Amino acid sequence: MTREWWRDAVVYQIYPRSFQDSNGDGIGDLEGIIRRLDYLNDGTETSLGVDAIWLSPTFPSPMKDFGYDVSDYNGVHPDFGTMETMDRLIAECHARGIKLLLDWVPNHTSDRHPWFIESASSLENPKRDWYFWRSAKPDGGLPNNWRSVFGGPAWTLSEETGQFYLHSFLKEQPDLNWRNPEVERAMHDVLRFWFERGIDGFRIDVMGMILKHPELADNPVNPRWRPGDRERSSQIWLNNRNYPDVFGAVKRIRRVFDEYPEKTAVGEVFGTAEEISAYYGDDREPGLHLAFNFQFIHEIEPWHTPWDAEIMKRIVRDAERAIPAGSQPCFAFGNHDRMRFITRHNEDGRGVERARAAAIVLMGLRNTPFVYYGEEIGMEDVEIPEEQLQDPARLRTFGRDPERTPMQWDATPSRGFSEAEPWLPYGRADRNVDEQFADDGSLLSLYRAAIWLRKRTASLREGAYRELESLDGTWLFERGATGAAAAAYVALNTTGHAVRVAVPSPGTVALATLRSEEGRRVGQHIDLEPLGAAMVIADGERSILGR
Known part of the structure; x- marks a missing residue:
């Protein structure tokens, strides 16, 4: 059988308003994305090397929730271009071997739909x-x-x-009733419309909320909630999220995907490892191809997951134990709804060091990795004056503007993004593509090296995951290709002191946060600096270590 493309892919999330403006209105657009495709993958190792792009919503919308309030599922918002532009984007992506995913919002529409x-x-x-x-x-x-x-x-x-x-979100976002067969058919037809145009799949927004309790029964009170916690945490979302009836709807959605070869469904879901895994379906009938596990970002809302080896080991251990046979996890360290990685992990000013380690971990795990735009150059949340804030969510909960600011292509005042005033302000000028592109020690170069190494290393693409014994504060795991000995090891140190980590087999350091270590032969151990990480390719692995 042909191996599904998404199993080996690295997916890059683009927030279209913030990637590249092509017409001087301060808002990113589809034409801008076309102009930057060679940065993402031009077929050579000077490009980032991603295999697929996920676009946050591009449909017509009043933009009360910046596209997640859809007024027409079968069109393109004028801020982003036209259907003709979308067709060209599809063609240009495919010419470079890049798959294109759109963001489908099935739980609710705009009140202007x-x-x-x-x-x-x-x-x-x-x-x-x-x-x-x-x-x-x-x-x-x-x-x-x-x-x-x-x-x-x-x-x-x-x-x-x-x-x-x-309305589970803003009052301008009324929930659709998926128990009405006409609604389900209409939404399935949206998928078919875009598949016919060549779209390769969808990230599915709040997948776990489309089927609620049939009587809309009250949610139980959360006994752990305390004043000062987020309001929505005051109750346990038992009857309006992950309600058991949703899994039948997921399987029916999968049938639509299966009408079109190689189309891929990626679900935004929340919960325990067991709840996430249920979205993959079962032996009798498949569900989603991939279901996001966001636990590296947050486990218990609203808190962020600490950069702690013991916690991270448990997250992966639980995911691997719960996921159905033949399925694959899907991890990310950032997205458009949460603080950027460095901002979350910068309490001691060492967020960049952790970001370097995160790149190696994400590309080393058994998973389909998702990278949020700008993550590869170390973009951080931007402090935005009140008068420039855009996100309506900030009026009742936390706003998400700081992690949605424009991509920074160079250090000029316009950051290479737009000749006009941008829709959100820029971040610090020294975090940009131009300055990091040719610097072998930069975060961008590390991401690029990690992505391309993953492409050519069989154990990283296809190998099983096995956690190995290591000291407290460290994480060591191996990836072994099917039918072969362990072929790759990833070691992480989340402590503030140097450590020595034992490795089972000799090999070569292929990636390291301290890049001067790359190419060094190791025998029985590897030394990691504080907050450091490294990937060792064992002797005999089918990979090309040279760059």
């Missing part, structure tokens, strides 16, 4: 049941106690009909 406008027009409208409409309780209370992800009740009253509608 024609479906919702019809649904809201009267109690008798044929599309009334496409959304969740409920009357107040006899005592005048809300239909249930659910809270919005962005804070406040998940219900808003429509004065026109006197009923409340459900």
